[in-house]
Amino acid sequence: MDRASASSETPGPAAQAVVAKRGRGRPRKTLDERDDGNRRVELVRAAGSLFRRKGFAATSTRDIAAAVGMRSGSPFYHFKSKGALLFEVMRQGMEEACRKQAEALQKTEETTPDSRALLAVLIHNHFAILLSRGSDFIPVMLYEWRSLSAAQRKQIALIKDQYEAVWVPVLEGLHRSGQLRCEPKLARLLIFGALNWSAQWFDARRGASLADLAAAATDLFVAKGKAQ
Amino acid sequence: MDRASASSETPGPAAQAVVAKRGRGRPRKTLDERDDGNRRVELVRAAGSLFRRKGFAATSTRDIAAAVGMRSGSPFYHFKSKGALLFEVMRQGMEEACRKQAEALQKTEETTPDSRALLAVLIHNHFAILLSRGSDFIPVMLYEWRSLSAAQRKQIALIKDQYEAVWVPVLEGLHRSGQLRCEPKLARLLIFGALNWSAQWFDARRGASLADLAAAATDLFVAKGKAQ
DNA sequence: CCTACCGATCGGTAGG
DNA sequence: CCTACCGATCGGTAGG
Numbered sequence: 178m179d180r181a182s183a184s185s186e187t188p189g190p191a192a193q194a195v196v197a198k199r200g201r202g203r204p205r206k207t208l209d210e211r212d213d214g215n216r217r218v219e220l221v222r223a224a225g226s227l228f229r230r231k232g233f234a235a236t237s238t239r240d241i242a243a244a245v246g247m248r249s250g251s252p253f254y255h256f257k258s259k260g261a262l263l264f265e266v267m268r269q270g271m272e273e274a275c276r277k278q279a280e281a282l283q284k285t286e287e288t289t290p291d292s293r294a295l296l297a298v299l300i301h302n303h304f305a306i307l308l309s310r311g312s313d314f315i316p317v318m319l320y321e322w323r324s325l326s327a328a329q330r331k332q333i334a335l336i337k338d339q340y341e342a343v344w345v346p347v348l349e350g351l352h353r354s355g356q357l358r359c360e361p362k363l364a365r366l367l368i369f370g371a372l373n374w375s376a377q378w379f380d381a382r383r384g385a386s387l388a389d390l391a392a393a394a395t396d397l398f399v400a401k402g403k404a405q
Numbered sequence: 406m407d408r409a410s411a412s413s414e415t416p417g418p419a420a421q422a423v424v425a426k427r428g429r430g431r432p433r434k435t436l437d438e439r440d441d442g443n444r445r446v447e448l449v450r451a452a453g454s455l456f457r458r459k460g461f462a463a464t465s466t467r468d469i470a471a472a473v474g475m476r477s478g479s480p481f482y483h484f485k486s487k488g489a490l491l492f493e494v495m496r497q498g499m500e501e502a503c504r505k506q507a508e509a510l511q512k513t514e515e516t517t518p519d520s521r522a523l524l525a526v527l528i529h530n531h532f533a534i535l536l537s538r539g540s541d542f543i544p545v546m547l548y549e550w551r552s553l554s555a556a557q558r559k560q561i562a563l564i565k566d567q568y569e570a571v572w573v574p575v576l577e578g579l580h581r582s583g584q585l586r587c588e589p590k591l592a593r594l595l596i597f598g599a600l601n602w603s604a605q606w607f608d609a610r611r612g613a614s615l616a617d618l619a620a621a622a623t624d625l626f627v628a629k630g631k632a633q
Numbered sequence: 634c635c636t637a638c639c640g641a642t643c644g645g646t647a648g649g
Numbered sequence: 650c651c652t653a654c655c656g657a658t659c660g661g662t663a664g665g
Contacts, residue, residue, distance in 0.1 A: 216634090232551070234462035238660060251634050253661060320548060323460070359625035363613075366606055367599040367625055374598025385591075397587035397595055398625065444650090465643060479650050481645060 217255050219245045222311070225266040229313040233263055233324040263321060264329045270314025271336040274306050278343060292350035293399055299344055301391035303372055308379050308387060316376045341365065356400045368398055445483050447473045450539070453494040457541035461491055461552040491549060492557045498542025499564040502534050506571060520578035521627055527572055529619035531600055536607050536615060544604050569593065584628045596626055 223244035227236040238259050239249045256262045281302040285295065307315050318333070325333065348364050351357035357364055372394065379390065451472035455464040466487050467477045484490045509530040513523065535543050546561070553561065576592050579585035585592055600622065607618065 230551070232460060232462055234460055235552075237658075239658090248635055249660095250636080250638095250662075254634055257661095259660065323458070324463075357625075358628070359621050363618075363621055364625055366603070367622060370602025371595040371599035374602065375594070378594055390591075393587050393591055394595060397585075397592055400586070400628065466645080467643080476651055477644095478646075478652080478654095482650055485645095487644065 216245065216247075220252055220255055220262065221265050221269060224262045225270070225313040225317055226311075228263060228266060228317045228321060233259075233317075233321045238262075260324070260326065260329070263317070263324060264333070266314050267318050267321075267325075267333050268336070270312070270318070271333060271340060274315075275336060275340050277306060278302055278340060282343065292347055292354065293356060293395070293401070295347045296344075296351060296399060297391065297395045299347065300368075300372065300395050301388065304375065304387050304391050304394075307373065307376050308381065310381070315373060319373055319376075341369070344368075351399050356402065357398065358400075364398070371398075444473065444475075448480055448483055448490065449493050449497060452490045453498070453541040453545055454539075456491060456494060456545045456549060461487075461545075461549045466490075488552070488554065488557070491545070491552060492561070494542050495546050495553075495561050496564065498540070498546070499561060499568060502543075503564060503568050505534060506530055506568060510571065520575055520582065521584060521623070521629070523575045524572075524579060524627060525619065525623045527575065528596075528600065528623050529616065532603065532615050532619050532622075535601065535604050536609065538609070543601060547601055547604075569597070572596075579627050584630065585626065586628075592626070599625075 220241060224236070224241050227240055227244060231240075238252050241262070242249050242252050252262070256265070278299070281298055282295070285298050306312060318337075322330065344365055345361060348357060348361035352359070352361050352364070359367070375390070381387070385393070448469060452464075452469050455468055455472060459468075466480050469490070470477050470480050480490070484493070506527070509526055510523070513526050534540060546565075550558065572593055573589060576585060576589035580587070580589050580592070587595070603618070609615070613621070
């Protein structure tokens with residue numbers, strides 16, 4: 178995700194010269210042919226989208242290749258296997274989620290020490306990651322956890338645990354104050370289930386906004402009373 | 406699901422005579438060879454288990470055949486396609502879920518008109534269906550909805566809507582009384598997400614019982630106050 | 634990154 | 650319900 182969103186821009190003049198020289202192969206989507214990792218980013222994004230829509234097993238490496246304008250064998254120049262692509266979808270996704278979560282928390286911690294407001298921020302941020310267009314890694318993680326090898330699972334679990342650990346003290350605080358009427362560990366499992374399932378039904382084009390949804394979910398789980 | 410749980414019992418003497426006569430093929434798990442639909446039941450059960458564990462696309466019809474002691478082509482004598490098996494897993498599962506839900510409601514409606522107790526019953530019953538050993542259809546529905554054809558989806562949705570519709574008036578009652586602090590339609594989506602995800606983490610052999618879990622979830626979603 | 638290819642596996646069928 | 654089989658597709662590789 179290093180130079181992520183700049184991926185399919187027009188290339189510099191140097192790259193265009195390269196294209197002019199070796200005219201083999203059929204036209205690409207862009208003139209970009211630099212060997213600098215952009216294609217890796219594109220492949221991960223396309224794989225994430227396809228894995229989400231069709232599932233890991235039902236997605237062929239040919240589908241992924243076609244989605245980025247490559248021939249069938251070429252993804253294996255960038256990734257040693259289909260499974261390595263799946264792993265990278267999840268790893269990059271979770272790592273960015275951790276970064277965004279830390280960012281969101283930092284922004285509020287200065288102004289609001291209230292546990293309920295903190296949970297509201299965590300929930301809003303989670304929805305933002307989960308429901309933003311083009312972000313497919315959480316559904317892929319939910320659906321394709323079993324498609325990882327044991328070693329891959331262990332690595333992803335490490336990042337996931339880090340992401341989820343942040344929620345525990347917040348939920349514990351709300352439990353102590355009586356606003357959360359459920360054991361915090363169990364509450365976290367139930368809440369993540371509730372939030373993540375929204376990827377299946379939330380429609381950004383109609384109904385509530387993301388902020389409305391986050392507020393409603395917060396209201397459902399924790400009482401407003403007894404604010405710190 | 407007509408003669409469901411009687412599926413792998415010992416056959417009557419008539420069936421045994423049949424077995425003695427045509428001695429071809431290798432030994433089955435049981436002597437049962439009656440052509441009366443038992444094998445259909447076994448196939449659906451095995452398919453459900455495999456579809457849940459490995460996913461629809463990653464499960465071969467050979468896997469399913471092997472699980473019930475058949476040869477690779479034989480499932481197609483009972484079902485016209487792999488997709489028809491998936492459909493039957495979901496249809497039978499949802500139909501039994503509806504039956505059990507109606508049963509559970511009937512049992513309480515005489516004694517308890519309280520909305521909160523009603524929701525507690527719905528939640529407990531849902532956990533019982535979701536988490537009982539050998540019941541795989543809800544996870545399969547969650548994971549493999551996309552693997553259904555459009556026509557199949559429509560049929561399953563009909564039964565699913567029927568199952569979920571029961572929850573609406575109960576949630577509306579709790580919303581009116583102020584115990585549910587979230588719009589009922591949205592609450593239902595969030596609650597189902599929370600409940601269903603438990604299929605991934607609930608372990609019957611340790612931790613809370615099914616009843617404890619149901620009570621805790623109910624507490625999380627609806628306040629105890631203002632009964633009636 | 635493409636071409637050309639391989640062995641394996643898959644859903645499904647005919648014919649009994 | 651088995652045997653024997655088919656065409657299609659798949660993940661992955663060698664060699665450039």
